Amino acid sequence: MTNQIWVVLQQRDGKLHRGSWEAIAAAQRLAATIGGGVEAVLLGHGVGALAAEVAGRAQLAALHVVDDERLASYTPGTYVGALAGALRAAAPRFVVAPHTYQTVDYLPRLAHAIGAGILPEAIAFEGTADALVFKRPVLGGKMHARVRVVGSGCVCLSVQSGAFSADSVAAGSAPVTALAVEGGALVADREILGVEDVAGDTVDLSKAEIIVAIGRGIGGQDKMGPVEELAKVLGAEIGASRPVIDSGWLARDRQIGSSGQTVAPKLYIAAGISGAIQHLVGMKGAGCVVAINKDPGAPIFGVAQYGIVGDLHEVLPALVAAIKEARGS
Amino acid sequence: MKVAVCIKQVPDTEARLRVAKDGRWIEEEDLPFVINESDEYALEEGLRIAEQTGGEVVVFSLGPERVREALRKALALGAARAVLLKDPAFAGGDATSTARGLAAAIRREGAELVLTGSQSDDLGFGSTGSLIAGELGWPHAWLVMGLQVEEGAKTARVVREMEAGKNEILRVKLPAVVEVQAGINHPRYASLKGIMAAKKKEIAELGPADLGLDPALLGTAGARLEIVSVGPPETGKGAQILEGDAPATAKKLVELLQREARVM
Numbered sequence: 097m098t099n100q101i102w103v104v105l106q107q108r109d110g111k112l113h114r115g116s117w118e119a120i121a122a123a124q125r126l127a128a129t130i131g132g133g134v135e136a137v138l139l140g141h142g143v144g145a146l147a148a149e150v151a152g153r154a155q156l157a158a159l160h161v162v163d164d165e166r167l168a169s170y171t172p173g174t175y176v177g178a179l180a181g182a183l184r185a186a187a188p189r190f191v192v193a194p195h196t197y198q199t200v201d202y203l204p205r206l207a208h209a210i211g212a213g214i215l216p217e218a219i220a221f222e223g224t225a226d227a228l229v230f231k232r233p234v235l236g237g238k239m240h241a242r243v244r245v246v247g248s249g250c251v252c253l254s255v256q257s258g259a260f261s262a263d264s265v266a267a268g269s270a271p272v273t274a275l276a277v278e279g280g281a282l283v284a285d286r287e288i289l290g291v292e293d294v295a296g297d298t299v300d301l302s303k304a305e306i307i308v309a310i311g312r313g314i315g316g317q318d319k320m321g322p323v324e325e326l327a328k329v330l331g332a333e334i335g336a337s338r339p340v341i342d343s344g345w346l347a348r349d350r351q352i353g354s355s356g357q358t359v360a361p362k363l364y365i366a367a368g369i370s371g372a373i374q375h376l377v378g379m380k381g382a383g384c385v386v387a388i389n390k391d392p393g394a395p396i397f398g399v400a401q402y403g404i405v406g407d408l409h410e411v412l413p414a415l416v417a418a419i420k421e422a423r424g425s
Numbered sequence: 426m427k428v429a430v431c432i433k434q435v436p437d438t439e440a441r442l443r444v445a446k447d448g449r450w451i452e453e454e455d456l457p458f459v460i461n462e463s464d465e466y467a468l469e470e471g472l473r474i475a476e477q478t479g480g481e482v483v484v485f486s487l488g489p490e491r492v493r494e495a496l497r498k499a500l501a502l503g504a505a506r507a508v509l510l511k512d513p514a515f516a517g518g519d520a521t522s523t524a525r526g527l528a529a530a531i532r533r534e535g536a537e538l539v540l541t542g543s544q545s546d547d548l549g550f551g552s553t554g555s556l557i558a559g560e561l562g563w564p565h566a567w568l569v570m571g572l573q574v575e576e577g578a579k580t581a582r583v584v585r586e587m588e589a590g591k592n593e594i595l596r597v598k599l600p601a602v603v604e605v606q607a608g609i610n611h612p613r614y615a616s617l618k619g620i621m622a623a624k625k626k627e628i629a630e631l632g633p634a635d636l637g638l639d640p641a642l643l644g645t646a647g648a649r650l651e652i653v654s655v656g657p658p659e660t661g662k663g664a665q666i667l668e669g670d671a672p673a674t675a676k677k678l679v680e681l682l683q684r685e686a687r688v689m
Contacts, residue, residue: 172555197568198588201566201568204559205558205559207556212649213650216520216550217549235438235546235655240655240659242652242653242655243650244651245650246648251649286595286596287596289594290594291587291592292584293591341608342606344608349590355588362688363686363689371658383686384688386682393442395658398658400663401686402678403665406674414675415679
């Protein structure tokens with residue numbers, strides 16, 4: 097095993113996923129710690145211009161490109177096929193990718209194919225070359241676990257959105273090489289039938305000045321009354337964390353977080369939201385955060401300016417009344 | 426069609442969590458345990474497919490003795506049988522070593538479709554199902570919001586959630602592993618009849634020797650990750666907590682938002 101780190105970039109339609117830069121930043125920091133170099137790999141079809149863009153911006157030991165029409169659409173089979181041979185030969189210590197739905201879909205298969213371990217959703221690391229400790233959320237974000245790698249061989253890790261700053265990418269350039277892929281390695285293991293839009297992008301929460309966001313603690317669609325009333329008196333948009341959307345209590349275009357919208361209102365009222373990292377990355381640009389939660393240990397209190405420990409079903413109506421009273425209506 | 430469903434029993438994350446004395450995990454004594462949320466949806470999906478195709482669901486779980494309760498619930502909901510991997514050799518694993526045990530048990534049992542939840546609510550690797558697929562050499566799909574076994578049961582149509590509010594529709598050959606997302610269906614409740622029937626259903630225990638597995642590749646011994654410690658997320662200085670009953674805290678909050686934060 098070498099001390100090299102390979103970054104698998106994510107692109108779609110010739111555009112780089114923003115998490116790819118964050119993965120490069122994470123890999124560069126990791127490389128500085130373990131004393132290795134960073135190589136990146138870009139998969140796709142017709143990605144020459146994108147490769148040139150990356151190679152001109154980031155300091156990398158190499159940018160490997162597999163440009164093949166069989167990689168025009170993503171499948172785990174073709175991606176693993178394109179990467180496994182090269183990674184077995186290069187034997188890097190870490191493979192780093194942005195923690196996206198696509199990464200979670202294929203990275204375990206890649207790890208399995210090359211006999212590597214898998215460490216999903218790293219949010220930080222610390223320590224020295226021989227004693228690295230990675231931090232990742234567990235228990236729905238209520239706790240963070242510090243984990244270390246044991247055993248020998250490569251580990252594939254994904255880095256959570258927002259955990260490493262894209263702005264901290266060490267600028268420079270990289271030699272571009274075409275990565276040779278063995279004949280017969282690129283086999284699709286699924287047939288892509290199409291893409292459907294579910295959100296419809298009807299609500300743009302990114303421009304909202306005030307957002308009232310609800311989480312699992314709301315308890316049901318029939319309990320939305322006070323939320324709607326509060327949003328009305330404040331002139332706010334209503335947002336939600338993922339469990340609310342999954343339960344069907346609100347439409348998917350109201351979801352805030354790593355798999356939903358990123359927002360930056362001046363006031364963010366989070367009611368019944370525990371504050372899992374996936375949610376926090378979507379609202380960290382908010383100005384003033386108010387947290388209302390029954391659990392005083394909820395992580396959301398850590399990022400809030402004001403907190404109320406209590407039942408949102410009592411606090412929200414009280415808040416509506418208090419606002420009306422303050423405005424003298 | 427024979428459907429294998431893997432479920433995990435996890436701490437109820439709504440419960441108040443305390444770090445254990447040794448600092449390496451949470452205190453599990455007195456903690457309520459439940460079936461992992463997305464696994465409940467996987468089970469429901471499996472039961473529906475078994476009903477539609479005239480097959481059965483065999484439910485698999487890896488964990489200590491308490492997991493029997495979760496398996497019993499799955500049997501009450503309609504699974505035909507259960508397989509439990511509770512040998513200490515399986516314990517303390519990461520996604521890699523856990524998948525080895527489960528995949529071997531599924532291979533021994535035989536199945537045309539494996540369903541799991543997309544992610545556990547405790548360790549949250551989101552990788553175990555895909556690694557089971559890797560062990561079995563089958564295709565897989567993760568974060569699935571729609572599943573339909575197609576005519577002839579040779580393929581399945583799968584709706585996979587993508588980012589930015591889009592879904593990808595794809596077809597996989599069977600056998601396959603499908604990792605479903607919470608919200609794909611509406612899980613049923615156990616009937617009294619189901620609960621009674623579950624008492625007579627089999628929960629088979631399998632150990633590494635039954636599966637021809639080397640214990641060195643399982644559980645803690647086969648894991649590539651080790652938890653050093655857990656703790657509440659480190660945060661900024663934290664919120665100013667407003668004290669009092671609901672009307673009092675609401676009034677205080679409005680004052681602060683108007684005068685101090687000046688956002689209202």
